[in-house]
Amino acid sequence: MLTKLFPHTFTFPEGSPFRCSVAVKVLPLSVLFTGTIAFNNLSLKYVDVAFYYIGRSLTTVFNVMLTYLILGQKTSIRTVTCCAVIVGGFWLGVDQENVAGSLSIAGTVFGVLGSLALSMYSIYTKRILPHVNQQIWLLSYYNNVYSCFLFLPLIVLNKELPVILHFENLADAKFWLLMTGGGLCGFTIGFVTALQIQVTSPLTHNISGTAKACVQTVLATYWFNDTKSVLWWFSNWVVLGGSAAYARARQQEMEHQQRTEKLQRSQDV
Numbered sequence: 001m002l003t004k005l006f007p008h009t010f011t012f013p014e015g016s017p018f019r020c021s022v023a024v025k026v027l028p029l030s031v032l033f034t035g036t037i038a039f040n041n042l043s044l045k046y047v048d049v050a051f052y053y054i055g056r057s058l059t060t061v062f063n064v065m066l067t068y069l070i071l072g073q074k075t076s077i078r079t080v081t082c083c084a085v086i087v088g089g090f091w092l093g094v095d096q097e098n099v100a101g102s103l104s105i106a107g108t109v110f111g112v113l114g115s116l117a118l119s120m121y122s123i124y125t126k127r128i129l130p131h132v133n134q135q136i137w138l139l140s141y142y143n144n145v146y147s148c149f150l151f152l153p154l155i156v157l158n159k160e161l162p163v164i165l166h167f168e169n170l171a172d173a174k175f176w177l178l179m180t181g182g183g184l185c186g187f188t189i190g191f192v193t194a195l196q197i198q199v200t201s202p203l204t205h206n207i208s209g210t211a212k213a214c215v216q217t218v219l220a221t222y223w224f225n226d227t228k229s230v231l232w233w234f235s236n237w238v239v240l241g242g243s244a245a246y247a248r249a250r251q252q253e254m255e256h257q258q259r260t261e262k263l264q265r266s267q268d269v
Contacts, residue, residue, distance in 0.1 A: 013135040017145040025131045026139070030146035032121040033190070037147065038154065039114035046107030047097075049220035052213070054093030057239040058112055059209060060246055061086055062119035070123055076253060082246035089238030096232040122205050125197045136198060140191045210243040 002010040016022065044052060061083045067073050097103040125139070132138045155161055169175040196205045217236060221228060 013133070013138045015132065015135070015138045015141070017142045022142065023146075026128060026142045027146055029121065029124045029128045029139075030143050030150065032117055032124060033143045034147045034150040034154075035117040036114060036121055037186070038151075039110050039117055043107050043110035043114055045110075046104040047111065048102065048226065049216065049224070051093070051097055051102070051107075052111065052216070052220075054090060054097075054111075054235060054239065057086060057090050057093070057210065057213070057243075058115040059118050060207065060243055062116050063122065066119050066123055076249070078249040079246055079253070082242050082249055085242030085245065086239055089235045089242060092231065092238060093235035096229055096235060100229070100232070118209070122193075122197055125194055126201070129194070129198055134198060136191060136194045139194050140187065143190060144187065207243055207247045210240065214240050 003012040017026070064075050064079060064083055068075060094103065094108060097108075129136075129139065132142070155164070164170070193205060196208070214236060220226070
């Protein structure tokens with residue numbers, strides 16, 4: 001609307017999420033987008049913010065598996081070894097949560113499902129962007145509109161509608177201020193995620209997400225005054241180290257592939 005009223009001040013790409021041709025192409029991606037948000041929230045409902053990093057640490061592993069299954073790209077022994085290290089760190093973290101008596105099976109399962117949904121979302125974003133002319137704003141707009149409708153049946157199925165209607169702070173300005181702030185942060189995350197995948201790759205996004213989650217864990221333990229064992233912290237470093245090694249291995253493989261393709265082109269000329 002602002003673009004139409006003030007075309008020289010605001011610009012926004014043309015497009016409507018209510019066109020059938022758009023819905024057919026983007027809706028599957030929006031289902032994954034909705035699943036990522038839902039599983040993240042469900043995981044945080046049952047586990048601490050600090051353990052959330054471990055619960056979501058399998059994103060890179062799923063990325064390797066799905067890249068092979070969906071895109072048909074094989075993975076070297078080095079990268080598979082790095083994935084094994086990440087899985088080892090995940091199991092150690094789960095074990096330490098169990099020893100501490102704070103392990104939630106449901107929270108862990110939702111975290112793993114969140115990792116799976118995010119990996120699939122990252123891969124499919126790269127495939128859907130050409131259908132929206134590489135317009136990140138447009139894709140973010142479509143995703144948010146579709147997810148609003150997709151969450152409605154989930155709210156009804158989880159019997160949350162009566163809870164919302166009888167919520168005592170529903171008319172509280174402070175509550176809506178916090179909700180709006182959370183919504184803006186969520187929208188920004190979705191936009192930056194799509195932008196990063198556009199200019200780099202799903203792998204780069206997953207690696208940077210792992211590093212972000214590590215910082216989030218450190219901040220969470222400080223904020224909530226949590227005391228964790230040495231092995232618990234070691235599991236975090238195992239996951240981070242495996243992810244960093246995986247990123248380095250993939251970087252070297254991609255550089256080698258580029259050099260090979262460049263040499264082959266020069267020989268053909």
